[in-house]
Amino acid sequence: MIKQKLTLAVAATFVLAGAAHAQSARDYISIVGSSTVYPFSTAVAEQFGKGSSFKTPKVESTGTGGGFKLFCGGVGVQHPDISNASRAIKKSEIETCAKNGVKDIVEVNIGFDGIVVASSKKTKPMPLTIKDIWLALAKEIPDPATGKLVTNTLKTWKDVNPELPANKIEVLGPPPTSGTRDAFVELVMDVGCKEFAAIKELEKTDEKKAKAVCATVREDGAYIEAGENDNLIVNKLVANPNALGIFGFSFLEENLDKIQGEAVNGVEPDFENIASGKYPVSRPLFFYVKKAHVGVIPGIKEFIAEFTSEKAAGNEGYLAGKGLIPLPADQRKQVAADANALKTLAP
Amino acid sequence: MNKPNSATVPATSGRDIKTIVNASLPRRHAAERRFRWYGLIAISLGLAFVVLMFANIIGKGYSAFWQTYVQVPISFDAAVLDPQGNRDAKAIEGADYGALVRAGLRAVFPNVQGRGELRTLYALVSSDAPQELRRTVMANPALIGATQEVWLLASATVDTFVKGNIDRTLDETERPIKDNQVAWIDKLAAAGKVEQRFNTLLFGSGDSREPEQAGIRGALMGSFYTLLVTFLLSFPIGVATAVYLEEFAPKNRWTDLIEVNINNLAAVPSIVFGLLGLAVFINFFGLPRSAPLVGGLVLSLMTLPVIIIAGRAALTSVPPSIREAALGMGASKLQMVGHHVLPLALPGMLTGSIIGMARALGESAPLLMIGMVAFIVDVPRGFMDPATVLPVQIYLWADLPERAFVERTSAAIMVLLGFMILMNGLAIVLRKRFERRW
Numbered sequence: 001m002i003k004q005k006l007t008l009a010v011a012a013t014f015v016l017a018g019a020a021h022a023q024s025a026r027d028y029i030s031i032v033g034s035s036t037v038y039p040f041s042t043a044v045a046e047q048f049g050k051g052s053s054f055k056t057p058k059v060e061s062t063g064t065g066g067g068f069k070l071f072c073g074g075v076g077v078q079h080p081d082i083s084n085a086s087r088a089i090k091k092s093e094i095e096t097c098a099k100n101g102v103k104d105i106v107e108v109n110i111g112f113d114g115i116v117v118a119s120s121k122k123t124k125p126m127p128l129t130i131k132d133i134w135l136a137l138a139k140e141i142p143d144p145a146t147g148k149l150v151t152n153t154l155k156t157w158k159d160v161n162p163e164l165p166a167n168k169i170e171v172l173g174p175p176p177t178s179g180t181r182d183a184f185v186e187l188v189m190d191v192g193c194k195e196f197a198a199i200k201e202l203e204k205t206d207e208k209k210a211k212a213v214c215a216t217v218r219e220d221g222a223y224i225e226a227g228e229n230d231n232l233i234v235n236k237l238v239a240n241p242n243a244l245g246i247f248g249f250s251f252l253e254e255n256l257d258k259i260q261g262e263a264v265n266g267v268e269p270d271f272e273n274i275a276s277g278k279y280p281v282s283r284p285l286f287f288y289v290k291k292a293h294v295g296v297i298p299g300i301k302e303f304i305a306e307f308t309s310e311k312a313a314g315n316e317g318y319l320a321g322k323g324l325i326p327l328p329a330d331q332r333k334q335v336a337a338d339a340n341a342l343k344t345l346a347p
Numbered sequence: 348m349n350k351p352n353s354a355t356v357p358a359t360s361g362r363d364i365k366t367i368v369n370a371s372l373p374r375r376h377a378a379e380r381r382f383r384w385y386g387l388i389a390i391s392l393g394l395a396f397v398v399l400m401f402a403n404i405i406g407k408g409y410s411a412f413w414q415t416y417v418q419v420p421i422s423f424d425a426a427v428l429d430p431q432g433n434r435d436a437k438a439i440e441g442a443d444y445g446a447l448v449r450a451g452l453r454a455v456f457p458n459v460q461g462r463g464e465l466r467t468l469y470a471l472v473s474s475d476a477p478q479e480l481r482r483t484v485m486a487n488p489a490l491i492g493a494t495q496e497v498w499l500l501a502s503a504t505v506d507t508f509v510k511g512n513i514d515r516t517l518d519e520t521e522r523p524i525k526d527n528q529v530a531w532i533d534k535l536a537a538a539g540k541v542e543q544r545f546n547t548l549l550f551g552s553g554d555s556r557e558p559e560q561a562g563i564r565g566a567l568m569g570s571f572y573t574l575l576v577t578f579l580l581s582f583p584i585g586v587a588t589a590v591y592l593e594e595f596a597p598k599n600r601w602t603d604l605i606e607v608n609i610n611n612l613a614a615v616p617s618i619v620f621g622l623l624g625l626a627v628f629i630n631f632f633g634l635p636r637s638a639p640l641v642g643g644l645v646l647s648l649m650t651l652p653v654i655i656i657a658g659r660a661a662l663t664s665v666p667p668s669i670r671e672a673a674l675g676m677g678a679s680k681l682q683m684v685g686h687h688v689l690p691l692a693l694p695g696m697l698t699g700s701i702i703g704m705a706r707a708l709g710e711s712a713p714l715l716m717i718g719m720v721a722f723i724v725d726v727p728r729g730f731m732d733p734a735t736v737l738p739v740q741i742y743l744w745a746d747l748p749e750r751a752f753v754e755r756t757s758a759a760i761m762v763l764l765g766f767m768i769l770m771n772g773l774a775i776v777l778r779k780r781f782e783r784r785w
Binding site: 026030032035041042043045046049050055056058059060061062078121228230231248250253254255256257316318322323 | 556720
């Protein structure tokens with residue numbers, strides 16, 4: 001039996017080794033990364049495939065971190081050419097990249113994604129502030145009387161802010177593995193907590209502790225991790241008019257008949273407000289290109305040109321139709337020029 | 348010595364036993380009735396959930412099998428298509444077909460003015476319409492110069508609206524379709540220029556970011572190649588392993604260990620096989636990501652234990668008398684297995700394999716690790732082309748914001764369920780027709 005197995009194993013090895021040679025020439029662009037950028041990247045990939053003589057790129061939805069892990073794996077056809085990201089590349093990731101020989105990376109900012117706090121149309125809109133949201137969702141909050149940190153036991157929005165209705169605090173949002181959650185923590189939780197004097201004091205004495213207090217979301221059922229699927233959150237909001245949901249702007253735009261976005265700090269989450277930067281909860285989206293692959297894998301330069309063209313990323317481009325908030329015009333021009341010149345990240 | 352111990356057992360007459368039994372009968376009958384009721388409730392609950400699931404999926408998805416088309420008069424203007432007038436195929440292919448579509452729409456609604464309003468007018472038809480015209484003209488260059496009524500693919504928003512999935516009474520800001528678009532569609536519909544046809548694109552094209560152009564053909568072909576690899580690898584290896592372990596292997600601690608391991612492997616979560624596939628096939632052997640070959644290899648790791656266990660069960664069900672008779676007639680052990688035992692056990696093995704393959708068809712988690720959760724437009728044409736599979740396609744579509752993908756997701760689920768029912772049905776038919784009872 002051992003002999004038989006060995007023969008099989010050897011035969012399999014030969015088959016695999018033979019197959020490996022077939023890969024030595026890849027004639028399509030391989031893209032990995034963020035599931036937030038996926039809907040935009042795929043739209044560009046499709047247009048690019050249709051409008052050029054190149055093959056349609058392959059776009060994998062691996063998440064931002066997973067994408068960089070693959071992207072920084074090395075140089076060569078078996079590694080992806082482009083990584084999408086819903087945040088800027090981290091220093092540690094650049095180092096990993098460099099260690100594996102991926103030295104020249106081109107960063108392209110493609111636009112913004114707004115993160116909205118939304119509720120069912122059946123309820124009255126509830127204008128929130130970033131401070132309210134933090135107070136409702138943080139695990140530990142400063143006691144209003146003493147300023148000492150206590151476990152968050154606030155039950156209703158009225159407890160948070162007397163001007164808000166007495167609805168139960170129930171927020172459906174992404175799990176910690178999600179890039180949307182990272183951005184939410186950075187843009188809302190980290191900002192909201194700074195409005196409390198007690199936390200500012202703590203920051204001076206114990207910065208690490210303050211950071212943890214800011215970012216830790218309560219686990220007693222007020223914040224419900226609803227999975228990565230934003231459509232699911234939308235459906236749950238419709239079923240439960242008292243709940244709030246946190247997700248990307250494009251899902252609000254597609255479901256305006258069922259849900260409404262809550263104003264944050266008095267700014268409504270709409271296209272104009274996010275584009276102008278007035279709406280406080282929006283994050284930049286990126287893609288990163290491995291310069292060493294330009295010229296090796298056909299079409300990378302042309303793909304960058306397509307992604308940064310006015311036709312795609314402009315104010316009236318097809319990506320805006322898919323829910324991407326374009327960059328301001330002058331920044332867009334600059335980004336396009338840098339990207340097409342393959343300007344690499346400073347090491 | 349064997350006298351009944353009449354001193355301790357009270358002397359009971361027949362009548363007394365009858366009374367005792369009769370007294371307990373209603374209780375026992377009631378217990379039985381209760382048990383039957385529990386069973387019935389359990390089954391009807393299970394059936395209710397199945398019906399609910401099917402009703403939900405079919406209710407959401409059936410409309411995806413139809414697609415809206417609008418009829419627009421297109422003038423195949425020679426000045427646009429063939430400015431040189433020499434019928435050069437290359438020039439005709441590169442012509443601006445979008446201009447023909449736009450001119451056609453403007454001809455239907457000559458009063459539409461202004462850039463913004465024209466944009467909403469052009470948005471009535473799919474962005475694939477120019478490509479459609481290009482294909483028509485390339486196939487029939489004689490059209491150049493003529494004017495013809497052409498059915499163009501409607502955009503997903505229009506399609507959703509025509510199917511009644513957008514409430515027209517809502518305020519314009521709350522629905523994806525604009526007021527003037529509603530008016531134009533109503534006008535076209537009144538003139539009989541809006542039509543619903545069977546959605547051939549759903550089965551004929553690969554994935555797309557435009558819902559009206561998105562299809563499952565790429566995913567179906569990916570599933571086909573992946574399962575083919577899985578079957579070609581796992582069936583022969585599984586059967587050989589089962590036969591060896593059951594018929595040839597000595598019973599000792601080593602074979603016990605192997606058996607325990609195989610049973611354990613059958614219960615390992617599928618994502619683990621994906622990780623293994625990533626480490627071995629992609630990182631070590633350097634096979635390409637997203638290829639059906641790798642997907643098939645990973646899924647065969649997953650199905651192998653299932654096939655081995657089913658195969659061994661089928662072999663044990665063949666009575667020993669068959670083996671003894673064959674050996675008694677002078678057959679060698681290999682002949683005994685090859686001529687008698689294996690043919691009798693094969694239907695059972697096939698049934699087990701088909702059920703294992705059905706499980707592999709519905710698997711998506713391990714494929715995440717090896718890059719098959721991907722947007723792939725071109726339909727794969729081999730084992731090395733990047734591909735995705737049907738359950739992954741469903742997962743990807745379920746995650747997209749566009750409303751029109753909801754019905755397509757359900758439609759893809761219906762197709763997947765159809766294949767599942769087909770495979771499981773095949774397994775039942777095979778078992779019913781060929782399985783021998785001893």
